[in-house]
Amino acid sequence: MHDIGFANHDHATCVTTALATVETACAAQKLQLTPTRRRVLEILLEEHRAMGAYDILAILAAEGLGSQPPVVYRALDFLVSNGFAHKIEKLNAYLACTHPGENHSPVFLICRACETVAEASMPMTDLRRAADGAGFLIENTVIEVEGLCPACREAA
Amino acid sequence: MHDIGFANHDHATCVTTALATVETACAAQKLQLTPTRRRVLEILLEEHRAMGAYDILAILAAEGLGSQPPVVYRALDFLVSNGFAHKIEKLNAYLACTHPGENHSPVFLICRACETVAEASMPMTDLRRAADGAGFLIENTVIEVEGLCPACREAA
DNA sequence: AGACGATATGTTATAATATATCAACCCGCA
DNA sequence: TGCGGGTTGATATATTATAACATATCGTCT
Numbered sequence: 571m572h573d574i575g576f577a578n579h580d581h582a583t584c585v586t587t588a589l590a591t592v593e594t595a596c597a598a599q600k601l602q603l604t605p606t607r608r609r610v611l612e613i614l615l616e617e618h619r620a621m622g623a624y625d626i627l628a629i630l631a632a633e634g635l636g637s638q639p640p641v642v643y644r645a646l647d648f649l650v651s652n653g654f655a656h657k658i659e660k661l662n663a664y665l666a667c668t669h670p671g672e673n674h675s676p677v678f679l680i681c682r683a684c685e686t687v688a689e690a691s692m693p694m695t696d697l698r699r700a701a702d703g704a705g706f707l708i709e710n711t712v713i714e715v716e717g718l719c720p721a722c723r724e725a726a
Numbered sequence: 727m728h729d730i731g732f733a734n735h736d737h738a739t740c741v742t743t744a745l746a747t748v749e750t751a752c753a754a755q756k757l758q759l760t761p762t763r764r765r766v767l768e769i770l771l772e773e774h775r776a777m778g779a780y781d782i783l784a785i786l787a788a789e790g791l792g793s794q795p796p797v798v799y800r801a802l803d804f805l806v807s808n809g810f811a812h813k814i815e816k817l818n819a820y821l822a823c824t825h826p827g828e829n830h831s832p833v834f835l836i837c838r839a840c841e842t843v844a845e846a847s848m849p850m851t852d853l854r855r856a857a858d859g860a861g862f863l864i865e866n867t868v869i870e871v872e873g874l875c876p877a878c879r880e881a882a
Numbered sequence: 883a884g885a886c887g888a889t890a891t892g893t894t895a896t897a898a899t900a901t902a903t904c905a906a907c908c909c910g911c912a
Numbered sequence: 913t914g915c916g917g918g919t920t921g922a923t924a925t926a927t928t929a930t931a932a933c934a935t936a937t938c939g940t941c942t
Contacts (some may be wrong), residue, residue: 886939886941887938887940888937888939889938890938892934893933893934894931894932894933894934897930898927898928899927899929901925903925905920905922908917909918911915912916
């Protein structure tokens, strides 16, 4: 069982281990994984899908953890800027990172049918060559692919 | 002189030829390049930068071409879905296509210092391999790179 | 202990981006 | 002439995100 791509996986385990990894990383880097931040990450891990900020906020609000937009945007900022979650620009949505802690340039595979988003990775060779050709210094990449996941491909 | 990347180019010519190319393409495909659509494309070409929908709308409004959001979003939809312009997801902004008509999977190089956006391209080999590995069918790609353009690199 | 700085939270308000909906119009064509 | 597709006009509203400022918490320096 693994948690990469569209394959099945042991979800309870994947949530627990991801949280543990993030806790360790925060301790090591002296980052404060405060209750709200932790809960937002947990929600993203549990739901295991790309969620809008306001979807998350609704859950927080129901739990009494804050009801105003800045609450969730601050938590998301923290998670995203430390690599514990990602923003899917194409969807204006947020997703827990599948490989927290690892240094990576993620590729997101977005299924237009079931709206599942999988995090994959790829070598940067093609991209780096293109950037070098233009004399451009890469600092950050957004690579998102829309299409059909294996399950929806078969269904179609 | 060419219009690719961050190099200098003959801007007047680049606007004219791009417009002409789009006009030809529309004629060939029986697409209606109506005054508003044409003007929006022209604005994007003239400004030669990624513009927000409301920036464009302000110009249209000043010219009496419509003052409500749907006006510009409809025109942008037309241009984007026919490949005459692109949306830069990371910026929520729109950019005239540098290679209208050509079949391409663009890569956008976004300079965080001067906010210039260049359209480049790259082979899809790495990406296709990553998608194939996950059994994913690619329909559309968003590849956006943030960093520093050659000029801002030197300045820094 | 007291003062401070850095970080995080609470709260109100508003900005920025985008779409739904429905009526009217235009134009080619059966 | 009337129908149908595509386009436009206009109003309203949805969705996403940030500014600004007050308050609180916590470690640390003196």
